[in-house]
Amino acid sequence: MSVEEEVKQIIRRITRKPDAEIAPESTFADLKADSLDIVQVMAAIEEKYDIELQEEALQHVKNLGGFIAFVEKAVADKG
Amino acid sequence: MRLTGAMEKRFEDKVALITGGSRGIGRVIALKLAAEGADVAIGYYRKKSAAAAAVEELEALGARALAVKADLAEPEKIVELFDGVRERFGRLDVLVSNAATGVARKAMELTDRHFDWTMNVNARAFLLCAQQAVPLMPNGGRMIAISSLGSRLVTPVYAAVGVSKAALEGLTRYLAVELAPRGIAVNAIAAGAVESEALRLYAGRLDLPKPPVPPAGRMVLAEDIADLAAFLASDAAEMIRGQTIVLDGGMSLTQAQAPSEAEEPREPARAPEGGLDHE
Numbered sequence: 448m449s450v451e452e453e454v455k456q457i458i459r460r461i462t463r464k465p466d467a468e469i470a471p472e473s474t475f476a477d478l479k480a481d482s483l484d485i486v487q488v489m490a491a492i493e494e495k496y497d498i499e500l501q502e503e504a505l506q507h508v509k510n511l512g513g514f515i516a517f518v519e520k521a522v523a524d525k526g
Numbered sequence: 527m528r529l530t531g532a533m534e535k536r537f538e539d540k541v542a543l544i545t546g547g548s549r550g551i552g553r554v555i556a557l558k559l560a561a562e563g564a565d566v567a568i569g570y571y572r573k574k575s576a577a578a579a580a581v582e583e584l585e586a587l588g589a590r591a592l593a594v595k596a597d598l599a600e601p602e603k604i605v606e607l608f609d610g611v612r613e614r615f616g617r618l619d620v621l622v623s624n625a626a627t628g629v630a631r632k633a634m635e636l637t638d639r640h641f642d643w644t645m646n647v648n649a650r651a652f653l654l655c656a657q658q659a660v661p662l663m664p665n666g667g668r669m670i671a672i673s674s675l676g677s678r679l680v681t682p683v684y685a686a687v688g689v690s691k692a693a694l695e696g697l698t699r700y701l702a703v704e705l706a707p708r709g710i711a712v713n714a715i716a717a718g719a720v721e722s723e724a725l726r727l728y729a730g731r732l733d734l735p736k737p738p739v740p741p742a743g744r745m746v747l748a749e750d751i752a753d754l755a756a757f758l759a760s761d762a763a764e765m766i767r768g769q770t771i772v773l774d775g776g777m778s779l780t781q782a783q784a785p786s787e788a789e790e791p792r793e794p795a796r797a798p799e800g801g802l803d804h805e
Contacts, residue, residue, distance in 0.1 A: 483629055490572055499574050
C-alpha cells in the first residue's frame with residue numbers, strides 16, 4: 448500500500464469519516480478534526496514509519512493533499 | 527541548569543523511570559536523579575530526537591540511560607515500557623509519573639474522547655505504571671506523581687486536566703496505603719504555574735494573561751520540582767506517605783491565583799485545544 452493510501456487509512460480511522468470525505472482538497476477543519484485527532488494522526492503516522500513530524504511545518508500545509516505530500520517527503524527523507 | 531545536591535549521590539545503584547522524561551519538567555527530573563547517581567529510563571510519546579538528546583545528556587552525567595517510546599493511553603504500550611526497563615536494568619527503584627496531556631476546553635465543551643484521553647494518560651497510566659513497577663521494586667521503592675494545582679483550583683479551560691490531576695492525587699493516597707507493607711512510598715507534587723515550555727504553549731496558544739509571580743518572588747522552575755522529587759525519592763522521605771506536596775512559592779495562599787472566569791481567554795471556542803503533549 449502506498450504512503451498516500453496508508454495516511455488516508457489512518458485519517459479515516461481516527462476521524463471516523465467515510466472515504467469520500469478524505470479528499471486531497473479537504474482540510475482537517477472540513478473533517479471536523481480537533482487538535483486531539485490531529486495529534487493522534489501524527490502519532491500514528493510517526494509510529495507507522497518511524498519518523499518524527501514537526502508541527503511547525505504543518506502551518507504551511509493547506510489541505511489533506513498537502514499533508515500527504517508532507518508525510519511522503521518525511522518518509523523519503525528518512526530513506 | 528541548577529542541579530543542587532549534584533555532589534550528593536543519593537541514588538547510586540538505583541534505577542529511576544520518568545514518564546515524559548524527554549522534555550520539560552520530566553527531563554530536568556531525569557537529569558537531577560542521574561546527577562545523583564541513578565541509572566535512568568525515560569518514556570516518551572512522539573519526540574524521538576528530544577529523547578535521544580536526553581539520553582545523551584544522561585549518559586554524559588555517567589548514567590546508564592534508556593529511552594522507550596510509549597503511548598501511555600495504550601495499556602499494552604505501558605507493558606512494553608516496563609519490559610524495556612526490566613530487560614535493560616532488571617529492577618526499578620523510583621517511578622516518576624510525570625507525563626501529562628490535555629484538551630484545553632471548558633467542561634461543557636469537552637467530548638467523551640477528550641475526557642477519556644486526558645484521564646487515560648494523566649491518571650490511569652499512573653495506576654498501570656504502578657502495577658507494572660511493583661514487581662520490579664525492592665523494599666524502599668518510591669513512586670512520585672506530578673500533579674498540579676489545577677486539581678483543586680479552577681483554571682480556564684483546564685477542566686479535563688484538573689479532574690485528571692485530582693484523580694492522580696486520590697490514586698496516590700490509595701497506592702501509598704496499599705504499597706506501604708512492601709516498603710514503597712508513594713507521594714505527589716502539585717506545582718503551581720511552572721516556568722516551562724508547556725506553560726508557554728498553554729498560555730500562548732490560548733492568549734491567557736501571564737500568571738502572577740507568587741509570594742516567594744519568582745516563578746516555580748522545573749528545577750524546584752526536580753529537587754523536591756529527588757527528596758521524595760530519597761531515604762530521608764521514608765515517612766512521607768500518600769501526600770500531595772504543594773510547590774507553588776505560596777501562590778495558592780493568596781488571592782493572586784490563576785486567572786478567574788472573568789478573565790477567560792478570548793475566543794475560547796476557537797482556541798486550539800490540545801498541545802500538552804504527554805512527554
